[in-house]
Amino acid sequence: MADEDIRESLIAVQATGAGTADAVAIDESTAVTAPDRASRFIRAVRFVRRSPKFALGAGIVLAIVLFAIFGPMLTQNPKFSGNEALQPPSTDHWLGTTGLGYDMLAQLAYGARGSLIIGVVVAAIAVSLSVLFGVVGGYLGGWTDEILSLITNIMLVIPGLPLIIVISGYMDGRTVWFVAFVLGLTAWAGSAVVLRLQARSLRNRDYVAAARVSGEKAFRIVFVEIMPNLLPLFAAQFLFAMVFAILGEAGLSYLGLGATGSITWGTILNDAQVGMALTRDAWWWFVPPGVLIALVGGGLSLINFSIDEIINPKLRAAPAAVKSVRKARKTVLKDDHAGTAGTTVKVDA
Known part of the structure; x- marks a missing residue:
């Protein structure tokens, strides 16, 4: 109308x-003008700078990214075996060696690069598919939206982990890119539902209607008028998909279904399992990759929490509300204590 x-x-x-x-x-x-996106971006930047969650999460993720970039340049060949199998941490090998004599620090550096590549590729695939099935379908509506919504619901019903295991089990030569593609196929459906609802809401806004009346093409309206307003959701989905991909790859590799011939944190855990590192008390073989997986997952989750506070104003105002409640409670307790003390003095008198 x-x-x-x-x-x-x-x-x-x-x-x-x-x-x-x-x-x-x-x-x-x-005509109603579009929201002032520049001012909203400035407010978001100011908020994340004041957010301790974002600062801590970004610091952890940045440190791991730098380790993945420069670590392989500063360490030896991760496949070099110097007849020093299963050595504990020492001055020669800071994190010890594996059962085949590989340096654990070099393995972790190259594994960080492989795991982060899988995480980024899976996140890119998930965001692209969610835009296609969620944003485009939600804006166009009609039979196009019905078909895309049907496919999305089917992907939601199918269990993700069994599907990944079945697909990976039928492939012998599994590369990093194949593992990333399989994980990306199962990481987009939930976010597509959220983006579809948001797109259906935004397509009824006045500035979108004005763009349609002026003759703008649907492609331009989706990518210029609607998608910029969904950037916080895209960022949150990207980070969530990265966490899912890194954890999923580690799980597949631990089961022996990960990338063959490549080094990731998951393949290091698989080698430790096959080499019976736990029974041989070789804690330096499986603890460091597990700690790095937990750190990158926790760092990305902290960044995601801070983005959720930007999206949801109630979460943004929650800390201030908690402080107000605590301050009011202290004031009430102080007044009660003062009143009790005054009554005691009067009785004594």
């Missing part, structure tokens, strides 16, 4: 013979 009202206003102006200036004035008075 908003499209018809705007179109009728423009036709009425032209029918009455009004000038171009009058038409422009009426158009400007009826």
Whole structure:
């Protein structure tokens, strides 16, 4: 109905013979401008700078990314065996060696690069599919939305982990890219449902209706008018998909279904399992990759929590509300204590 009202206003102006200036004035008075995205971005940047969750999570993730970039340059060949199998941490090998004599620090550095690559690729695939099935379908509506929504619901019903295990089990030569592709196919459906609901809400906004009336193509409206308002959701989905991918790859590799011929944190855990590191008390073989997986998952989750506070104003105001409640409680307790003390003094007198 908003499209018809705007179109009728423009036709009425032209029918009455009004000038171009009058038409422009009426158009400007009826059209609603898009939200000030620049000011919202500045507010978001100021908030994340004040958020201890974001600072801690970003620091952890940045340290691991730097380790993945520069670590392989500063360590030896991760497949070099110097006849020093299963040595504990020492000055020669800071994190010890594996059962085959590989340096654990070099293994972790190259494994960090492989695990992060899988995480980024899976997140990119998940975001792209959620945009296609969620945002595009939610904006277009009709039979297109029905078909895309049906596919999304089917992917939601199918259990993700068994599907990944079945697909990976039928492939002999599994590369890092294949593992990332399989994980990406199962990481998008839930976010697509959320994005579809948001897109259906945004397509009824006045500035989107004005863009349709002015003759803008659906492709441009989706990517210029709607998607910028969904950037916080995209960021949250990207981080969640990275955590899912790194944990999923570690689980697949631990079961022997991970990437063959590549080094990731998951393949290191699989080698430790096959080499019976636990029974041989070789804690340095399986503890470091497990700690790094937990750190990167925790860091990304902290960043995701801070983004949730940006998206949800109630979460943003929660800390201030808690402080107000605590302050009021202290004031009440202080007043009660003062009243009790005054009563005691009066009785003694």
